[in-house]
Amino acid sequence: MSDTSTDTARRKAWMGQLAKAPHGRVAALLDQAVDRPAFTWLRAPEIGSTMVRGRAGGTGAPFNLGEMTITRCALTLADGTVGHAYLQGRRKSDAEAAALVDALMQTDLAATVESAVLAPLAEETKAAKAARAAKAAATKVDFFTMVRGED
Amino acid sequence: MYVAVKGGERAIENAHAWLAEERRGDPSVQELSLDQIREQLALAVNRVMAEGSLYDPDLAALAIKQARGDLIEAIFLIRAYRTTLPRFGASAPIDTGAMACDRRISATFKDLPGGQILGPTFDYTHRLLDFKLAADGEVPEAPMRAAEADDVPHVTDFLNREGLIEEAPQDDTPPPDLTREPLEMPADHALRLQALTRADEGFTLGLAYSTQRGYARNHAFVGELRIGSVPVELDIPELGFAVEIGEITVTECETVNQFKGSKTEPPQFTRGYGLVFGQTERKAISMALVDRALRWEELGEDFVGAPAQDTEFVLYHADNIQATGFLEHIKLPHYVDFQAELELVRKLRRDAGARDMQEAAE
Numbered sequence: 001m002s003d004t005s006t007d008t009a010r011r012k013a014w015m016g017q018l019a020k021a022p023h024g025r026v027a028a029l030l031d032q033a034v035d036r037p038a039f040t041w042l043r044a045p046e047i048g049s050t051m052v053r054g055r056a057g058g059t060g061a062p063f064n065l066g067e068m069t070i071t072r073c074a075l076t077l078a079d080g081t082v083g084h085a086y087l088q089g090r091r092k093s094d095a096e097a098a099a100l101v102d103a104l105m106q107t108d109l110a111a112t113v114e115s116a117v118l119a120p121l122a123e124e125t126k127a128a129k130a131a132r133a134a135k136a137a138a139t140k141v142d143f144f145t146m147v148r149g150e151d
Numbered sequence: 152m153y154v155a156v157k158g159g160e161r162a163i164e165n166a167h168a169w170l171a172e173e174r175r176g177d178p179s180v181q182e183l184s185l186d187q188i189r190e191q192l193a194l195a196v197n198r199v200m201a202e203g204s205l206y207d208p209d210l211a212a213l214a215i216k217q218a219r220g221d222l223i224e225a226i227f228l229i230r231a232y233r234t235t236l237p238r239f240g241a242s243a244p245i246d247t248g249a250m251a252c253d254r255r256i257s258a259t260f261k262d263l264p265g266g267q268i269l270g271p272t273f274d275y276t277h278r279l280l281d282f283k284l285a286a287d288g289e290v291p292e293a294p295m296r297a298a299e300a301d302d303v304p305h306v307t308d309f310l311n312r313e314g315l316i317e318e319a320p321q322d323d324t325p326p327p328d329l330t331r332e333p334l335e336m337p338a339d340h341a342l343r344l345q346a347l348t349r350a351d352e353g354f355t356l357g358l359a360y361s362t363q364r365g366y367a368r369n370h371a372f373v374g375e376l377r378i379g380s381v382p383v384e385l386d387i388p389e390l391g392f393a394v395e396i397g398e399i400t401v402t403e404c405e406t407v408n409q410f411k412g413s414k415t416e417p418p419q420f421t422r423g424y425g426l427v428f429g430q431t432e433r434k435a436i437s438m439a440l441v442d443r444a445l446r447w448e449e450l451g452e453d454f455v456g457a458p459a460q461d462t463e464f465v466l467y468h469a470d471n472i473q474a475t476g477f478l479e480h481i482k483l484p485h486y487v488d489f490q491a492e493l494e495l496v497r498k499l500r501r502d503a504g505a506r507d508m509q510e511a512a513e
Contacts, residue, residue: 008392016382016395049233050385050396051241051328052206054348054426056340057319058305058403062244063326063341065348066428068206068383070239070396086239086387088397089207129251134295136253139269143261 014105014118018098019087021121027097033116034109036100037077045073045092071095081106174219188212197400197429198222202471203229204330204349206399206428223351223471230472233330243384243393247403247426248305252379257306259372259407265303270378271430306375307405307422316407316420336463343445343466348427350469352434358459359440367444367457371423374407378430402427404435408443413451421450441465 018026030036049067056063072086073095083103085095104113175182189196189212199211203226211229218224254270257263269275271293310316326341334346347355362368380400386393404425412418423443425435444459454460468474 011390012392012394019394019396020382020398047236048239049205049236050239050383051330052383052399053242053244053326054247054344054401055244055319055321056344057307057422057424058247058405058426059321060319061322061324061326061341063344064241064328064330065245065345065401065426066201066204066206067233067236067238067330068397068399069210069236070385072239074389084387084390086385086394086396088383088399089209130298131295132253133251133298135293136268136270137298138294138296139254139271140296141267141269 011102011105015084015086015098015102017118017121017125018085018101020125021094021098023089023091023094025121025124026094026101026117029117029120030097030101030113033112034104037104039075039077039083039100039103042074042076042082043072045071045095047071047090047092073099075099075103077103077107079107174217183216185209185212185216188215194430195220195222197431198352198434199225199229201428201431201434202226202349202351203233204428205229205233223475227472227475240385240388242396243386245381245383245399245401247377247381247401248303250303250377250379250381250401250403252303252377253400253430254378255303255375256377257373257375259374260306260309263306263309303377305405307407310374310407310420314419317416317422319422319424334466336466338462338466340446340449343462344424344426344442346466346469347425347438347441350438351471351474352431352437354469354471354474355437355441356433358444358465359437361457362440362444362459367447367455367460369421369423369440369443370409371406371440371443372408373436373439374405374422376402376404376432376436378402378432400429402429402431402435404432404439406436406439406443410450415451421446 048070050070051067052065053062054065055061068088069090070086070088071091071094072084073092074082074084075096076082081103083099083101083106085098085102087095087098101113101117104110105118189208192212192215193208195215196208196211199214199222200206200208202222203211203214205211210232211225214225214228214232215222217228252265252268252270254272255265255268257267261267307316307319311318324341326345327339329342329345334342338346363371378400380398382395382398384393385396402425404423406423406425408421408423410416410419410421421443423439423441423446425438425440425442427435427438441459444457445462445465447454447460458464
């Protein structure tokens with residue numbers, strides 16, 4: 001039971017990571033690491049939208065904020081492993097690469113794919129986020145009190 | 152007599168061909184690419200995504216190019232495209248408390264956890280034209296400073312601890328969706344927020360300004376304004392769990408408003424809320440002010456007849472695509488309508504003339 005929930009948490013994490021990678025990046029890393037395995041489409045890449053919700057006051061009842069475009073697909077490897085991808089934007093080739101990585105992560109190639117695709121992606125995402133956070137931090141106001149007359 | 156008229160196909164075709172040529176402008180000037188629009192006219196792209204109600208910067212850039220920079224026309228194109236997309240469910244509500252903030256300021260507390268982060272703002276610029284931009288200028292990279300990994304809590308949380316501000320208790324009622332059901336009155340809070348977040352920026356700004364000038368005054372402070380990216384999580388039915396499908400940039404404004412108390416509520420601060428796609432600060436603040444004004448009924452305040460308090464007036468006139476559609480249709484042929492009006496006025500004048508003659512004779 002705990003195994004299943006750890007597996008789910010791990011898969012959830014890598015699917016999120018793949019979805020947020022920049023355009024073309026997953027495919028480039030995947031093709032460097034392995035030859036793409038043969039697969040059949042369970043659901044060919046399709047573009048749609050999802051309604052993004054917010055909460056009133058940030059914490060209250062949900063409301064519909066607006067839609068965002070998304071691409072999804074599902075594929076089956078020769079051994080029957082199924083890979084899924086759901087990601088932001090209209091990016092069919094990225095969805096295909098993400099679904100392949102999702103499938104391969106459930107096979108014997110998991111360790112290879114993890115070190116050659118997921119690890120560099122994590123590094124790159126971390127660096128990009130850190131750079132942005134550092135620019136924001138540089139605009140943080142340091143207040144200081146002027147010497148007052150009555151002292 | 153009704154006469155059916157056809158024609159104009161050739162004129163229309165030629166008009167569109169000329170439009171394409173004018174859109175391109177002088178061919179000796181380099182053509183604008185979508186990447187340039189997305190990266191360098193980002194705030195126009197954000198407005199089109201917010202009011203088009205579809206988060207996709209590439210599509211918004213295309214719409215702006217196609218519309219020759221007419222943002223309402225671009226929003227129209229995005230709204231039309233949106234209707235062609237199949238809907239794959241709705242996301243979990245985004246958690247703005249977990250935002251990676253580019254900007255976060257409070258006008259009510261100077262020293263607050265997480266600090267005042269100005270971000271890439273026009274505030275404090277001198278609003279003087281910068282002629283350096285007229286020449287191609289390389290921009291140096293912005294300074295960096297080690298970021299603390301602190302939480303950046305919502306300002307309203309501090310006031311909540313003292314019980315000085317009304318709470319926004321969590322509640323998971325599925326919200327109504329005005330893209331699926333026509334907007335009808337009475338509109339609950341969730342429906343009003345959906346209508347306001349996609350409302351015309353100018354209209355929302357004008358109404359918000361009217362509340363500041365005294366029409367349903369509720370004296371708003373910007374408790375907090377934050378801009379940054381948040382992950383979007385979608386439940387995947389075939390997997391049985393939710394995954395993050397991407398990140399979007401949003402602007403959130405929470406106002407803290409004076410409130411003397413009413414028959415039903417104790418004296419406390421009340422809240423207005425604005426949440427808008429993209430970096431869209433003016434719109435988010437305007438939305439929060441109008442949201443607060445529209446809440447008069449649930450707070451037991453008096454209706455003073457101000458436009459910003461009138462839910463029906465606000466929501467039915469806030470959508471620029473509905474407004475422009477109805478407004479601009481009057482330039483299309485109304486030959487038959489007008490013919491009838493013409494006949495009527497002629498008849499009235501004939502009758503009035505006949506009456507005058509008769510009176511003169513008597």
